Amino acid sequence: MENPYQPPSSAGASPPPLVPGVAGLRDPRRLGVIAVSCLALTTLVQIVDHLGRVFAHGVPIADLHLHDTYYVVANPPGGMEWLAMVVSIAANVFYFLWVYRVAANAWLIKPEEMRMGPAMPVGCHFIPIANIVMPYQALSGVARASCATNAAGALWWF
Numbered sequence: 629m630e631n632p633y634q635p636p637s638s639a640g641a642s643p644p645p646l647v648p649g650v651a652g653l654r655d656p657r658r659l660g661v662i663a664v665s666c667l668a669l670t671t672l673v674q675i676v677d678h679l680g681r682v683f684a685h686g687v688p689i690a691d692l693h694l695h696d697t698y699y700v701v702a703n704p705p706g707g708m709e710w711l712a713m714v715v716s717i718a719a720n721v722f723y724f725l726w727v728y729r730v731a732a733n734a735w736l737i738k739p740e741e742m743r744m745g746p747a748m749p750v751g752c753h754f755i756p757i758a759n760i761v762m763p764y765q766a767l768s769g770v771a772r773a774s775c776a777t778n779a780a781g782a783l784w785w786f
Contacts, residue, residue, distance in 0.1 A: 653737070659726035660726045666722060676708065727763075728747065731745075731748075731767075734746075737774060741773035
């Protein structure tokens with residue numbers, strides 16, 4: 629007789645699905661956390677860079693509006709600007725990976741709620757003029773497929 633108190637063996641067993649009855653879903657939370665962390669780091673680096681430039685040159689508070697224009701023209705980008713640019717690009721890459729992952733998951737959960745395929749929510753960010761409205765439409769389909777509401781998407785977009 630088998631011991632009922634023994635934990636089940638995990639050899640060859642796949643992890644339980646994120647949504648019961650839907651196989652093939654991948655967890656997008658890690659990508660979202662990385663994207664938001666990169667955005668926060670970019671903001672922090674830009675603030676530190678700006679404060680460093682202001683206080684390093686001894687610019688009076690009254691002339692701060694002139695300082696940025698002069699600094700950009702007179703000095704090439706330094707290390708902090710390059711760091712902010714690299715981290716910002718990484719944030720965009722992780723954001724697009726996250727969008728693709730949530731769209732692919734929504735496509736698996738309820739494909740009838742999605743107006744476009746899983747790749748189009750990422751691609752529509754690169755279409756001029758359409759990138760104003762199409763990302764919202766794509767992600768509202770994701771919201772309808774995953775939580776049956778669109779209120780959070782409308783609030784998030786605007």
